[in-house]
Amino acid sequence: MSSAPEHVDVLIVGAGLSGIGAAYHLQRAFPKRSYLILEARDAIGGTWDLFRYPGIRSDSDMFTLGYRFRPWLGDKAIADGASILTYVRDTAAENGIDKNIRYRHKVIRAEWSSEENRWTVTADHDGDTVTVTANFLFCCSGYYRYDEGYTPEFAGTERFGGQIVHPQHWPEQLDVADKKVVIIGSGATAVTLGPALVKQGAHVTMLQRSPSYILSLPERDAVAERLRRVLPARAAYALARAKNVAFSTAIYQLCQRYPQRMRGWIRGMQERWLPAGYDIDTHFNPTYNPWDQRLCLVPNGDLFRAIRKGQLEMVTDRIDTFTGTGLRLESGRTLDADIVITATGLNLLVFGGIDLVVDGRDVSLPDAMAYKAMMLSDVPNFAYIIGYTNASWTLKADLVCEYVVRLLAHMDAHGYAKATPVRDPSVGTAPFLNFEPGYVLRALDHLPKQGDRAPWKLHMNYLRDLPKLRYGKVTDAAMVFERAREDEPARAAH
Structure with a gap:
């Protein structure tokens, strides 16, 4: 029984x-x-x-x-x-x-x-x-x-002689030092991975079909740190939380109500972060309005710094096919790769x-x-x-x-x-x-x-x-x- x-x-x-x-x-x-x-x-x-x-x-x-x-x-x-x-x-x-x-x-x-x-x-x-x-x-x-991330069907993957990795299933011992790494994607995972792999010695290309809005945010919260010095931990935390709620809500509402102005504001900041003459229109100018999709944040502008230093290249194009040594794009350009990372979503x-x-x-x-x-x-x-x-x-x-x-x-x-x-x-x-x-x-x-x-x-x-x-x-x-x-x-x- x-x-x-x-x-x-x-x-x-x-x-x-x-x-x-x-x-x-x-x-x-x-x-x-x-x-x-x-x-x-x-x-x-x-x-x-x-x-x-x-x-x-x-x-x-x-x-x-x-x-x-x-x-x-x-x-x-x-x-x-x-x-x-x-x-x-x-x-x-x-x-x-x-x-x-x-x-x-x-x-x-x-x-x-x-x-x-x-x-x-x-x-x-x-x-x-x-x-x-x-x-x-x-x-x-x-x-x-x-148990699985989202990876679109790409032509020719069976011909590729390197390694294809989805971030959701990252190999524990993957060594990227001195490797040519192509990251496919433009979302939060891709903009996180790019600078991180540069620090590990990889030669990184970020390949995006279309751009995302990317903003730099300080890694440390200066207001929160000042509050911690003068208030008990719980009080400082509550005030920092309230401040950040107000700020993020204001940014979202401004994006919804004044999308063109906010697009211009974001572009102005990116012009200061990126090298003079950088092609923002191609690589950082999405077709949608700010906050129609989630904004990507990069701490202390690490992505932009990697671009300025020539350690990371942004490519905006579509994939035609994988080849034995990398990717051929619809524009005709080829990207050599030892490792391709499909940061293509969930x-x-x-x-x-x-x-x-x-x-x-x-x-x-x-x-x-x-x-x-x-x-x-x-x-x-x-x-x-x-x-x-x-x-x-x-x-x-x-x-x-x-x-x-x-x-x-x-x-x-x-x-x-x-x-x-x-x-x-x-x-x-x-x-x-x-x-x-x-x-x-x-x-x-x-x-x-x-x-x-x-x-x-x-x-x-x-x-x-x-x-x-x-x-x-x-x-x-x-x-x-x-x-x-x-x-x-x-x-x-x-």
Whole structure:
């Protein structure tokens, strides 16, 4: 006779930046509530444990990428991946969160039963099936595939005599010293890798099909450093965080409202960073407006310095084919290469690829609507974290965690066992993300929709979300609460 599955109050999927933060918020608010984290990999850290390519670092400042509840005490505002990983792991260890993590548990399926008001979650653990039940399911698995990155089909790769590497699968012993390295790509990974490989002695060419907006940001935050000298750590951190939120929000809003002026402002800075007469129109003049895609940040202008010193060449062209010794471009130019790095993007995988089922019905994500960008229509007791595309991921993660805590407290106070966002048929639909990078456009057909009005409309605006998610009511016309063993749903007063 088989024993009953292990049961917890809250099951968290993923032990990365989001999952560790979620666990902290839950155990701080509900010390007696049981929770468990299922992590598909064998270590804490998520993205920051997975990516091992040279130069891996944050593309947000650490005063906003860090947790609201735990000050970032590192000396760099734009921090390297190893320091961020240490920060996440130390947070888990100091708060005993690491004791509640089950590694190598990849969640495959989650089935909700309204009769029992609980989730039954199935995970694969080293080839064995493990089942856990939970009252609430909190998905903190990020939004891209960990087992493979995105690489377009390039003609002639079988002829290439060198090595082709995707940054998501960086070989541990890859030696680039005195090698000709071509990096294909123009996003955050490419602009990070270029200067890092130059420092390792590589001869680097960055090959981009089209340019991105690239800005230099000081590696250290001078204001934060001054605040640290005169204020306690938490106060200095809070003020630095507020300052950086205000600055990044202002830049984003200016880009949205005055795109041509901001394009000119960015170009003016690049003219000062780059050699006189450099062909900015070809290599740093995107076809889209600023912040239609995420801005790329380079600490202390390292990319521009490498270009000025002649250590890194930018080439804007399209690939015709790989050859035995490199690449032939559509312009007819050839690039010799010993190593080609395909920094060509990610593959999205929403909710870690979990199959969601509600009362025997498969949940079709493209037919679902996102409620407050953290829950799904007609899916009870389920929340997820997807961070901001135009600001730090953790700013949104902290707000979602705080909201989930308040939702659970409200359910406790009123004896509710079930909370379900129910979609109004009159709400119009729109794509989940109004954002144009390739990895998003390739996945839009697999994502939930957003609505045309609150609480179904997604706002990529921390200052707008802050009062609603941290302090606003958790009850509204869309949220249906139900008590255990009652046939009729109860709507809380709002």
